[in-house]
Amino acid sequence: MSEPLLRIRGVRKQYGSRLVLRSIDLDVAEHQVVCLIGGSGSGKSTLLRCVDLLEVVDDGTVHLGESELTDPRLDANLARRRIGIVFQAYNLFPHLSVLDNITLAPRRVHGVPRRQAEASALELLDRLGLADKAQDHPDRLSGGQQQRAAIARALATEPDLLLFDEITSALDPELVGEVLDVVADLKQRGLTILMATHEMGFARQVADQVCFLEDGVILEQGTAEQVLTAPRQQATQRFLSRVLDHS
Numbered sequence: 253m254s255e256p257l258l259r260i261r262g263v264r265k266q267y268g269s270r271l272v273l274r275s276i277d278l279d280v281a282e283h284q285v286v287c288l289i290g291g292s293g294s295g296k297s298t299l300l301r302c303v304d305l306l307e308v309v310d311d312g313t314v315h316l317g318e319s320e321l322t323d324p325r326l327d328a329n330l331a332r333r334r335i336g337i338v339f340q341a342y343n344l345f346p347h348l349s350v351l352d353n354i355t356l357a358p359r360r361v362h363g364v365p366r367r368q369a370e371a372s373a374l375e376l377l378d379r380l381g382l383a384d385k386a387q388d389h390p391d392r393l394s395g396g397q398q399q400r401a402a403i404a405r406a407l408a409t410e411p412d413l414l415l416f417d418e419i420t421s422a423l424d425p426e427l428v429g430e431v432l433d434v435v436a437d438l439k440q441r442g443l444t445i446l447m448a449t450h451e452m453g454f455a456r457q458v459a460d461q462v463c464f465l466e467d468g469v470i471l472e473q474g475t476a477e478q479v480l481t482a483p484r485q486q487a488t489q490r491f492l493s494r495v496l497d498h499s
């Protein structure tokens with residue numbers, strides 16, 4: 253098997269005396285979608301934030317391809333250019349049009365000329381069904397449209413890896429599908445995605461791997477089919493019966 257694109261080894265993260273991640277090991281192969289599931293406070297967001305270098309790990313390493321992201325000598329801003337991240341909400345700058353939101357990083361950080369950045373952004377918006385929203389400010393868009401625009405912004409710098417943190421959990425139920433359809437399309441196109449999600453049905457359809465986190469540990473990991481339909485750990489079974497009861 254080829255080297256994974258993302259390789260997490262022994263990652264530990266502590267806030268004060270509280271150990272939030274305890275020795276996390278995780279591989280994400282190129283073109284794979286890996287879903288992180290688990291209860292509130294289990295460490296999903298913290299793990300994603302450690303990969304995006306928004307948090308400094310206390311121990312362990314994260315490699316993206318050949319480069320070690322956790323190397324303290326590495327320029328975090330440079331490394332972060334290869335990663336796109338989308339959060340639960342408030343991703344877009346409210347004072348900029350959708351188009352300017354998307355072209356900001358390509359122009360300012362990657363030095364792409366305005367015309368070229370705008371042409372690529374319009375293409376992306378078209379693909380995500382937002383061609384007519386380019387000139388609007390985010391507050392004119394529905395929540396689902398805002399999240400699709402946020403995904404377009406994350407894609408605009410052509411990242412190697414996408415990180416999604418509960419990107420549908422702030423949406424009204426009828427808007428969840430349109431955002432998940434975009435994620436499924438990205439997988440079809442061969443992108444590599446690590447995402448925290450509460451959408452078990454979606455994880456089952458799209459994920460190559462599912463990791464169940466509890467208390468900062470990956471308690472169970474396997475194919476979506478195995479973890480979601482035949483979990484081996486009692487904690488995973490308890491978690492799944494709880495969330496499936498509520499859906």
Ligand SMILES: Nc1ncnc2c1ncn2[C@@H]1O[C@H](COP(=O)(O)OP(=O)(O)OP(=O)(O)O)[C@@H](O)[C@H]1O
Pocket residue numbers: 267272290291292293294295296297298299
């Ligand atoms: N900046 C911080 N300072 C202190 N503690 C934090 C900080 N960020 C997160 N934590 C704690 O770390 C633990 C893990 O939080 P995290 O946000 O990673 O969980 P999560 O799995 O994403 O939960 P949720 O499903 O609610 O989003 C929680 O106990 C949280 O209170």
Ligand SMILES: [Mg+2]
Pocket residue numbers: 296297298417418448
């Ligand atoms: Mg979270």
